[in-house]
Amino acid sequence: VDRFEPNLRIPGPTALPPTVREVGGRQMINHRGPEFAAMLSRILDGMRPFFGTSREVAMLSCAGTGGLEAAIVNTLSPGDRVLAVSIGAFGDRFAKIASVYGADVAKLDVEWGHAAEPVAVREALSSQGPFRAVLLTHNETSTGVMNPIPELAAAIRETSPHTLILVDSVSALGAVPFAMDDWGIDLVVTGSQKAWMSAPGLAMVAASERGWAAMETARMPRFYLDLRRHRESHAGGETPWTPALAVVFQVDEGIRLMQAEGADSVFARHEACAAATRAGLEALGFELFADARHASRTVTCVRLAEGVEWKALNTAVKKRGVVVAGGQGKLAGQVFRVGHLGSVTVEEILGTIAALEAVALEQGRDVEPGAAVGAAQAAALASRGVGRAAAATA
């Protein structure tokens, strides 16, 4: 155990606030009793505004990937044609799950680092459709790109009014605004270890009326991840199988903290942290991997600067108590990623940039001491409307 708590800047699991840690150490309770029922209903009610839905939310005991599998197997039948819009490793995974369960998957592969363009999706639907479902990634954790979900959903609805829109928002929902009812999303998935500031182990899934109706006829096999069984059990204050209770305690506290802070403040904090991360990394000479128009507000991915090796960089920042993530899949060794979601403050981002700045100086790179940290701070303030840059654009 370290002398100082590490600055955990991976894109999940995210750091736990002190009170969330505390409840993680609670004694077990009967998951078929009234205390659990009250907690479950607080959680599901508390999540609804973040999902932007007036309908049921289901809580599954699994990782985000289990949630993606639930999205597929509950709404589709073998042979269904599916358009999988992939902008990175998690988009590829979503497509793979659909294939494994027998969907007829057409992939729309977008160059990594870019978002999907509504016009490209519209074109794919017109030329290759009809499709039973379109799979979208909200925030692509592998590339640090955030897709414009409302624009993409509008393009899909315009072209194919009855096609199901299934969204992986594991690493975005709760940290950025989401309005599934208004946007016409049919099913969306999120995970406890991201914006919800809790340990991994729970996936939350909400569906539209069309989404729930699809489950009545979908023929892919399912049992453990059956959403209708969850909905039915939740109505009675329970889960169909024993839930990951320690994580349920944590999510209950995580949502309480988010409600106390206020959704708008949560979103603004994520914006400020993202702006600070990008500005700091750029000032250190790292090139942002994501198209600037669609840079993620929860994770930043940058190319390793010329002559900077991932392993050496990782070891050096770790010594300073900062834990960042390497590249995923085909980006391994080419990029690194800084997570800024969940329980994250601008001060933690400044600490991350400070560590990277010190390492850069140690490695003899040409950086001005304090410049990157200053740039990060200025960007955070500007995102809050403070400072010269903000005044100039106001």
Place this chain on the structure above:
Amino acid sequence: VDRFEPNLRIPGPTALPPTVREVGGRQMINHRGPEFAAMLSRILDGMRPFFGTSREVAMLSCAGTGGLEAAIVNTLSPGDRVLAVSIGAFGDRFAKIASVYGADVAKLDVEWGHAAEPVAVREALSSQGPFRAVLLTHNETSTGVMNPIPELAAAIRETSPHTLILVDSVSALGAVPFAMDDWGIDLVVTGSQKAWMSAPGLAMVAASERGWAAMETARMPRFYLDLRRHRESHAGGETPWTPALAVVFQVDEGIRLMQAEGADSVFARHEACAAATRAGLEALGFELFADARHASRTVTCVRLAEGVEWKALNTAVKKRGVVVAGGQGKLAGQVFRVGHLGSVTVEEILGTIAALEAVALEQGRDVEPGAAVGAAQAAALASRGVGRAAAATA
């Protein structure tokens, strides 16, 4: 929050020891880093002797039911003939999962309260076989019956040498001896919230060489619960998807405590607690639901005595800080259950019996004050070889 810690006597989630609670409140770490790899290997190595195997153990982030689904979907193909030996609600669930995924399931239904007889299984195999797999429940949590797994496995091997033997030991493994390699079991499942003294959220699965070989040709669809993906990832010190990290911390500590106590002591403690529970409940006039020859060593199920209502009983014992479980499925309102697995002491069982005794007196039932507690204590001591009863049978 109560003034006193409740005496949680449900058959899972089981109570957490203090140090397991503590690590449940740990800060998150990188699940793709060396600290996690070391922990995972400690856990998997530490579990192997309890499974009685020299082969790989896989750790899935799901409830025990997810582990049962993994057992089915990884080893079978749609259309495979399966003999599901059911002695209660969990046996029915195991059979149901196989049906949902397209297996051709023949059920051998044993009257609830009884164990499966090797001769009945042999007869079913001869008259209805061949079968690709037999599903067995080790400990049936709904009825408090423990199946004689080695005898059943021997009967199956004798009749059908190549049939897969898949065992649900969610609520037994770790609390009682298990020797999967010696007994010829092909796959066995357990859950973190039972003998392992941790929160729910992890299922551990081990397979024989025949079991792993079956996965190469099994055609039921699987992704999240794919055991081969887990085995491959575990070999590199990781899990394929983000693990339920807080529960991983707990299981790591739970196994450390079990190793410190020693497997034989763990098993003897469970025996003593089971004996005490049975003797105490009988002295209170409750009839044991399970056939005495196959009474479970982890959960006891008793019929509600004449004139005793479940709701009133539950409310009254809860007031005294004891949490027991009601009847499941068709036994609701007819029985109640006392869990004695994981972190359980004879003293906690005596406290449970004391509460039930006090409630019985309060309800005007004809019981001798102190008699049931005394009977429980004597039974626990006898199981340890102490006292007159033990001396008489020695």
